[in-house]
Amino acid sequence: MDCPRCESPLESYTLAGKRAVTCERCGYLGVSVEHRSEPKEIESWQAALDRFNDT
Template identity: 45%
Template sequence: MDECPRCQGSLEELSLGDVSTVSCPHCEYADIPVEHESVPETPESWRDALNRFYEETVPKVDPVEVESAPNANEEPEPIARED
């Protein structure tokens, strides 16, 4: 293959080790087989995405019991204003 099947330009041979292929510097054709059809993935729901995010990023820690201050249930005394 001396001529590009797309643009009829001259082809360059590219090789790496025992493998070689041809490429067109004009239209960027490459003689590499590819699959252009793909199977669409099932979309991830927002709930699943957020759950995955929190599972991966939020550190897993045991809840710590917080002791209340001795006077936590009492009403605070009002502060007198100075006019």
């Protein structure tokens, strides 16, 4: 199997019954990643100060 990034041969490792593939040349790990995230609500300075003063 070849690396989808650089087309070098992939190395395969097995540990505790789990198999992982990696490319020694470019660092590809074969792990799917989700690059989307939920937008976070940004706290205003006033809200932060109010929260601080309430403690």
